[in-house]
Amino acid sequence: MSAQISKEPLIRVIKRAERPPRQVTMLRALALVLAIVAGGVFILCLGYNPISIYGTILSGAFRSTMAVQATVKIMIPLLISSLGVTLAFKMKFWNIGAEGQIIAGAILASYFALYHDTWNHWVLVGVMFLAGAIGGGLWGLIPALCKVKWNTNETLFTLMLNYIALYVVDYLRDGPWKDPGSQGFPKIARFSKNAMLDKVLGIQMGWIIALILVVVLYIYLRYTKQGYEISVVGESSPTAKYAVMNVRKIILRTMFLSGAVCGIAGMVQATGSDITLTENVAGGVGFTAIIVAWLAQLNPITIAIVSFLFSVLEKGSSVVQSSFGLSTDCADVLQAIILFFVLGCEFFIRYGFVVRKKGGAS
Amino acid sequence: MDLFIKFLVAAVLAGTPLLFGTAGEIVSEKVGHLNLGVEGMMSIGACAGFMAGYYSDSFLIALIAAALGGALGALVYGVLTVTFMANQNVTGLTLTIFGIGLSNFIGVYALSFSPNGTLKLPEGITAHMRSIHIPGLSDLPIVGELLFSYNPFVYLGVVLAIALSFYLSRTKTGLNVQAIGENPAAADAAGIRVIRWKYINILLGGAICGIGGAYCSMIINSGVWISNCVGGLGWISVALVIFAGWKPANAIYGSLIFGALRVLKYYVPKSYVNVPVAVYDMLPFLITALVLVVSSMHKSKGVNIPASLGLNYYREER
Numbered sequence: 001m002s003a004q005i006s007k008e009p010l011i012r013v014i015k016r017a018e019r020p021p022r023q024v025t026m027l028r029a030l031a032l033v034l035a036i037v038a039g040g041v042f043i044l045c046l047g048y049n050p051i052s053i054y055g056t057i058l059s060g061a062f063r064s065t066m067a068v069q070a071t072v073k074i075m076i077p078l079l080i081s082s083l084g085v086t087l088a089f090k091m092k093f094w095n096i097g098a099e100g101q102i103i104a105g106a107i108l109a110s111y112f113a114l115y116h117d118t119w120n121h122w123v124l125v126g127v128m129f130l131a132g133a134i135g136g137g138l139w140g141l142i143p144a145l146c147k148v149k150w151n152t153n154e155t156l157f158t159l160m161l162n163y164i165a166l167y168v169v170d171y172l173r174d175g176p177w178k179d180p181g182s183q184g185f186p187k188i189a190r191f192s193k194n195a196m197l198d199k200v201l202g203i204q205m206g207w208i209i210a211l212i213l214v215v216v217l218y219i220y221l222r223y224t225k226q227g228y229e230i231s232v233v234g235e236s237s238p239t240a241k242y243a244v245m246n247v248r249k250i251i252l253r254t255m256f257l258s259g260a261v262c263g264i265a266g267m268v269q270a271t272g273s274d275i276t277l278t279e280n281v282a283g284g285v286g287f288t289a290i291i292v293a294w295l296a297q298l299n300p301i302t303i304a305i306v307s308f309l310f311s312v313l314e315k316g317s318s319v320v321q322s323s324f325g326l327s328t329d330c331a332d333v334l335q336a337i338i339l340f341f342v343l344g345c346e347f348f349i350r351y352g353f354v355v356r357k358k359g360g361a362s
Numbered sequence: 363m364d365l366f367i368k369f370l371v372a373a374v375l376a377g378t379p380l381l382f383g384t385a386g387e388i389v390s391e392k393v394g395h396l397n398l399g400v401e402g403m404m405s406i407g408a409c410a411g412f413m414a415g416y417y418s419d420s421f422l423i424a425l426i427a428a429a430l431g432g433a434l435g436a437l438v439y440g441v442l443t444v445t446f447m448a449n450q451n452v453t454g455l456t457l458t459i460f461g462i463g464l465s466n467f468i469g470v471y472a473l474s475f476s477p478n479g480t481l482k483l484p485e486g487i488t489a490h491m492r493s494i495h496i497p498g499l500s501d502l503p504i505v506g507e508l509l510f511s512y513n514p515f516v517y518l519g520v521v522l523a524i525a526l527s528f529y530l531s532r533t534k535t536g537l538n539v540q541a542i543g544e545n546p547a548a549a550d551a552a553g554i555r556v557i558r559w560k561y562i563n564i565l566l567g568g569a570i571c572g573i574g575g576a577y578c579s580m581i582i583n584s585g586v587w588i589s590n591c592v593g594g595l596g597w598i599s600v601a602l603v604i605f606a607g608w609k610p611a612n613a614i615y616g617s618l619i620f621g622a623l624r625v626l627k628y629y630v631p632k633s634y635v636n637v638p639v640a641v642y643d644m645l646p647f648l649i650t651a652l653v654l655v656v657s658s659m660h661k662s663k664g665v666n667i668p669a670s671l672g673l674n675y676y677r678e679e680r
Contacts, residue, residue, distance in 0.1 A: 155396075161651065171640035284459075325474050329466040332463030
């Protein structure tokens with residue numbers, strides 16, 4: 001027994017000096033390629049030609065102006081909510097409640113779309129935008145308050161709030177907001193034209209909001225005092241306290257903003273794409289957003305690129321569905337495989353292996 | 363009274379998948395690994411179990427396939443978080459998205475080969491899944507219905523939870539495992555094989571979750587394949603771990619209570635309480651959230667949360 005313990009293991013893991021940025025990029029690219037190969041092997045096992053499936057995904061997303069517009073339309077809520085979760089994740093606050101925050105924002109914005117649709121169009125759009133942000137922000141503030149007060153586990157709490165928000169929509173749909181003109185079928189009425197977001201280049205203007213948010217968040221996280229505070233709290237809460245930062249205030253403020261950005265995603269989806277409020281207003285986007293944010297290393301510019309690529313995957317896989325009969329779920333599977341490989345590759349960026357010398361050292 | 367008995371029976375049936383999910387997650391959390399992939403592992407188990415049952419017509423093979431499917435999902439999680447030290451939250455969440463996507467995808471794929479557009483388990487296997495009938499015992503009034511009228515999964519779940527409870531707190535291995543969850547470095551220094559037991563527990567937890575998934579696909583929809591059949595039960599299980607205080611035996615009544623909440627809407631007479639259906643659907647999640655907050659308020663009073671939960675162990679940094 002003692003001989004076993006004193007023996008050095010055959011392979012040891014050691015922390016390595018930082019790799020040069022080029023090597024890091026190469027490793028990540030390699031992970032991506034491996035993920036695509038792994039997905040291809042899976043497709044092959046099902047008896048299809050991976051190249052023709054991947055080809056269909058790409059061509060499906062770009063085959064016509066309409067297809068490109070549809071791809072962008074998918075990207076809008078994904079991009080915005082990825083930016084939202086990034087704020088919380090930078091602080092190492094595990095907000096997996098984007099789904100609920102999207103819904104909360106959509107609910108509050110829908111109230112104005114349904115009951116104040118006679119207002120001046122631009123006033124209404126402005127109010128709905130604010131309502132979305134406030135709805136999502138407050139929904140994000142609840143777990144943050146409990147976190148700073150009682151150290152409540154935010155991962156599980158935000159998760160439960162997702163379902164609670166979802167059933168609030170169900171409640172509104174079945175009761176107070178039920179469309180009287182739907183002959184008893186439980187649904188919420190379609191918004192009037194006045195409450196719809198305008199189109200720019202044939203796509204709802206949410207894409208402009210999304211791109212503006214990318215720039216704003218890039219600057220906010222990188223060049224402002226508040227952005228700096230977020231990273232310090234994320235790296236080490238004691239350090240932040242030592243630097244006389246008000247950690248509680250930073251957590252509350254950041255989670256409000258994180259929820260608010262997700263809420264905007266909900267408002268944009270409801271008033272720009274769905275033109276009504278349904279329980280599918282978030283439809284899993286809040287979870288995919290976490291994959292996107294993590295893949296993009298929490299960098300807003302990279303998030304824009306990754307969420308566009310993911311939207312290509314989503315749109316393309318709907319074409320794969322219609323031409324091969326394979327389910328659109330393959331987009332989710334591929335996205336997850338990509339993140340699995342990238343998560344694995346992070347290890348090789350930070351650590352290296354040492355093989356035991358012959359005969360064993362010491 | 364009759365209605366109340368029916369309600370309790372329904373609560374047990376609705377709580378069983380939660381019992382598996384919770385027990386599986388406890389086993390994993392005991393070695394310090396918060397696996398948010400329960401929903402995903404259950405989905406993989408649901409799909410593997412159903413498909414194996416569909417093609418083999420054997421209940422045992424279906425069970426084994428479900429356990430293996432869940433364990434395979436857990437293996438991905440284990441490799442990434444134990445060996446590659448990736449972030450546990452993100453890895454688990456990705457596993458959930460992967461598992462749900464994969465099982466729905468395979469379901470649709472299998473449906474395309476089905477002659478009548480549905481997938482239904484064959485007769486031979488459904489016979490095994492029916493409620494047991496013990497002559498004499500099952501015929502007893504009330505007791506017979508309450509205790510001896512369930513499908514085999516229910517008994518398997520209870521036995522498993524008790525066995526795990528024994529394993530964790532009464533065997534030397536179990537105590538070693540708990541030590542890993544509290545302080546892996548100290549456990550390592552004491553000669554406990556930290557990495558090995560982390561893998562064993564994570565895989566075991568995945569296998570148990572997988573069986574819970576099989577319950578969702580094989581029992582809940584009476585043997586007909588439906589996409590998204592796990593439908594959030596995995597997430598409730600993750601929360602139930604806290605409710606159960608990291609004790610598998612407590613998970614038995616915890617899952618019973620949450621099962622009761624899930625079926626409450628069918629048994630409360632409308633004439634007494636007229637609450638919208640959405641409120642009933644929300645209840646399990648609302649109460650879980652309240653439990654979370656309340657239990658965090660009383661942090662000082664004996665909580666069993668493994669001290670190293672969520673933190674990866676890097677041996678060279680002891």
